[in-house]
Amino acid sequence: MNRTKPSVVSAGRLRYTKLIPITYEYGTLLLESVLSAMNRIALKMLFGDRLKFFTLVAGLTFSALLITQQGSIFCGLLKRFIVAIENTNVPIWVMDPENRFIDDVKPLQETDLYRIRSIGGVGWAMPYLKRLSQVQLPSGKSQNVQLIGYDSQTLIGLPTTAIIAGNVLDLNSPDAVFVDKKALTKLAANEDTPATIGSVFEMEDKRARIVGIVDVANGFQSFPQVMTTYDRAKTYMPPQRKMLSYVLVSPQDNQDPEELAERITKQTGLLALTQEQYITRTLDYFVHNTGIPINFGITVMLGVLIGAAVSAQTFYTFTIENLKQFATFKAMGASSGVLVRMILLQALTVGLIGYGIGVGLASLFGAMLLRAGTELAYFTPWQLPVLCFFAVVIVCLLSSLLSIVKVIRLEPAAVFSS
Amino acid sequence: MPSSSPLLIENNNSVTTEASRLVGVNKSYGKGNLALQVLFDVSLTVKMGEMTFLVGPSGCGKTTLISIISGILSANSGEISLFGHRLDTATDKQKTALRKANLGFIFQQYHLVPTLTALENVAIPLLIDGISEAEAAQLAQDALHAVDLGSRPTAYPRELSGGQQQRVAIARALSRNPKLIICDEPTAALDGKTGQRVLELLKAVAVKPNSAVIVVTHDNRIYDYADRIISMNDGRIIGDERPHSALRGSFLPPEPPP
Ligand SMILES: Nc1ncnc2c1ncn2[C@@H]1O[C@H](COP(=O)(O)OP(=O)(O)OP(=O)(O)O)[C@@H](O)[C@H]1O
Numbered sequence: 273m274n275r276t277k278p279s280v281v282s283a284g285r286l287r288y289t290k291l292i293p294i295t296y297e298y299g300t301l302l303l304e305s306v307l308s309a310m311n312r313i314a315l316k317m318l319f320g321d322r323l324k325f326f327t328l329v330a331g332l333t334f335s336a337l338l339i340t341q342q343g344s345i346f347c348g349l350l351k352r353f354i355v356a357i358e359n360t361n362v363p364i365w366v367m368d369p370e371n372r373f374i375d376d377v378k379p380l381q382e383t384d385l386y387r388i389r390s391i392g393g394v395g396w397a398m399p400y401l402k403r404l405s406q407v408q409l410p411s412g413k414s415q416n417v418q419l420i421g422y423d424s425q426t427l428i429g430l431p432t433t434a435i436i437a438g439n440v441l442d443l444n445s446p447d448a449v450f451v452d453k454k455a456l457t458k459l460a461a462n463e464d465t466p467a468t469i470g471s472v473f474e475m476e477d478k479r480a481r482i483v484g485i486v487d488v489a490n491g492f493q494s495f496p497q498v499m500t501t502y503d504r505a506k507t508y509m510p511p512q513r514k515m516l517s518y519v520l521v522s523p524q525d526n527q528d529p530e531e532l533a534e535r536i537t538k539q540t541g542l543l544a545l546t547q548e549q550y551i552t553r554t555l556d557y558f559v560h561n562t563g564i565p566i567n568f569g570i571t572v573m574l575g576v577l578i579g580a581a582v583s584a585q586t587f588y589t590f591t592i593e594n595l596k597q598f599a600t601f602k603a604m605g606a607s608s609g610v611l612v613r614m615i616l617l618q619a620l621t622v623g624l625i626g627y628g629i630g631v632g633l634a635s636l637f638g639a640m641l642l643r644a645g646t647e648l649a650y651f652t653p654w655q656l657p658v659l660c661f662f663a664v665v666i667v668c669l670l671s672s673l674l675s676i677v678k679v680i681r682l683e684p685a686a687v688f689s690s
Numbered sequence: 691m692p693s694s695s696p697l698l699i700e701n702n703n704s705v706t707t708e709a710s711r712l713v714g715v716n717k718s719y720g721k722g723n724l725a726l727q728v729l730f731d732v733s734l735t736v737k738m739g740e741m742t743f744l745v746g747p748s749g750c751g752k753t754t755l756i757s758i759i760s761g762i763l764s765a766n767s768g769e770i771s772l773f774g775h776r777l778d779t780a781t782d783k784q785k786t787a788l789r790k791a792n793l794g795f796i797f798q799q800y801h802l803v804p805t806l807t808a809l810e811n812v813a814i815p816l817l818i819d820g821i822s823e824a825e826a827a828q829l830a831q832d833a834l835h836a837v838d839l840g841s842r843p844t845a846y847p848r849e850l851s852g853g854q855q856q857r858v859a860i861a862r863a864l865s866r867n868p869k870l871i872i873c874d875e876p877t878a879a880l881d882g883k884t885g886q887r888v889l890e891l892l893k894a895v896a897v898k899p900n901s902a903v904i905v906v907t908h909d910n911r912i913y914d915y916a917d918r919i920i921s922m923n924d925g926r927i928i929g930d931e932r933p934h935s936a937l938r939g940s941f942l943p944p945e946p947p948p
């Protein structure tokens with residue numbers, strides 16, 4: 273071998289011409305150490321039939337992509353319903369019994385707050401205001417905003433960990449409000465310069481000044497959010513008899529939140545729920561009273577069915593075409609078990625590849641959405657790829673079932689029929 | 691050509707063992723009113739060291755018969771033995787083991803796996819036997835060599851002619867050194883010359899003192915290679931002849947085909 277100093281060219285050559293054979297060689301070695309010879313023959317039979325192989329992978333990719341992508345959009349929507357609850361993060365929510373989800377505010381009386389504070393076991397109880405309000409922009413247009421008011425002394429419920437600019441203490445100064453990131457563009461005085469700390473706008477004919485910015489996810493209504501103290505928030509609303517939206521409660525140290533919630537419900541006639549119960553109630557409402565889950569369910573089912581049909585059909589033709597060979601193997605003494613393992617390996621191999629590509633594409637889709645900053649909710653909880661994995665495996669097993677039955681039933685005598 | 695001729699003398703003296711023996715075999719397909727009997731009281735002995743042809747019109751039961759001989763199909767009645775082991779009373783497992791240990795198959799359509807190389811195709815029976823890969827590769831290469839394809843181990847079936855593919859199939863049948871090779875219409879897909887060459891090769895490599903070949907065929911161009919021709923009609927054996935007497939076969943060139 274020619275042992276000269278490696279030049280850029282040879283390095284390049286190494287990279288492009290050697291890497292592929294090297295990878296191939298190590299891949300082959302790896303396969304050899306893991307799979308028996310017959311199983312590798314099964315894989316060669318599979319990969320050798322390019323068209324069928326790609327059709328199979330495409331069918332399963334389609335299923336995996338659809339499950340993950342549609343599932344993520346669905347979960348994104350679900351998340352929007354509960355994100356406000358999660359951001360507030362308090363042990364107990366007290367609300368009107370008719371309340372179904374967090375944006376479905378049925379106001380309470382402020383006296384309710386004092387009634388709750390007097391219940392035994394309550395550590396603290398704080399007011400929480402959540403209403404739509406309107407900002408008048410200098411252009412003359414108006415912009416709906418989600419107005420949130422927290423207890424003026426403690427600011428309990430304010431997502432302090434999400435503050436990316438400003439200081440909570442600044443909320444003490446006159447007209448001070450926090451806004452979420454999205455509000456910066458929506459509340460800009462003109463389109464070129466987004467609002468920032470110190471920017472001023474008018475809400476219900478009252479001045480508001482941005483002193484802090486919070487980075488929180490959007491709720492279902494996805495309006496810009498304006499956060500301030502409870503007392504100041506009231507001034508940004510047309511006067512009403514009932515202003516209080518929720519009472520946020522924490523139990524005393526030795527109190528079980530669920531028990532306390534039950535007690536509050538019983539003693540006040542209001543509805544008290546732990547954070548978890550409230551999230552469940554919200555999701556229940558969402559699942560039972562909107563058509564959204566059904567629509568998503570149908571799309572996902574269709575995707576799975578089409579993917580399953582395509583791969584089952586292709587896989588079956590693949591097996592039928594190989595039936596003579598399988599019969600020959602049988603006549604030569606291969607047991608049904610060996611052949612079934614070969615088929616399962618083939619099915620699971622295309623399944624895994626399809627799953628990988630499908631979930632990869634779905635993540636890419638999510639990343640692109642994130643980059644584009646669209647409002648489309650997209651959230652992939654870890655359960656989703658796991659679920660998708662099992663769905664794909666089941667689709668593969670079902671697809672190969674026909675083939676497996678065929679091969680088990682196959683009489684070796686079939687070798688002689690031409 | 692037939693180097694096995696001295697053996698024929700021995701065979702005529704009937705001192706060799708039998709590859710297969712059938713006594714009073716009946717076979718029907720289907721049940722009850724729909725049952726179709728295709729073999730009637732067939733008795734037959736296939737000897738070692740011979741190439742036995744099984745001929746007869748289409749549908750007369752030749753394929754059925756070799757399926758029964760090889761233990762991949764059960765008869766309704768009769769005694770079937772393979773190298774002295776009774777098949778009619780054996781379990782499927784035992785039959786599979788007997789097939790593995792003793793039989794090789796060659797088919798009209800070769801039945802090679804199109805996505806595997808010649809060497810891989812030939813190695814399959816060995817791999818099924820659980821022989822180590824290195825050894826299987828060596829034995830498969832030897833078998834390819836025996837059929838004059840030693841230089842084409844990496845060729846795929848589509849890169850080979852029909853005759854070459856059938857030779858790969860012969861190598862596959864030979865690879866585990868079977869005592870009986872069963873061929874169903876091995877030359878039907880080949881032209882006359884190629885068919886003759888394949889048969890010649892098969893006879894040279896597969897017919898040995900301790901092994902036998904059964905060939906089912908319609909192809910009268912290859913009758914020359916037969917040591918014995920059994921004729922069938924309508925599920926019965928109607929003829930059993932040795933086209934060249936043992937002595938003639940060993941000293942005289944074969945007669946031209948009719
Ligand atoms: N699996 C089966 N089920 C029912 N009938 C069958 C089956 N296999 C064969 N037969 C019938 O049995 C008879 C004998 O068939 P077989 O295949 O043994 O004939 P063959 O002599 O090999 O014919 P060919 O020369 O055309 O191959 C035929 O009438 C055929 O239709």
Ligand SMILES: [Mg+2]
Binds near residue numbers: 753754874
């Ligand atoms: Mg036949």
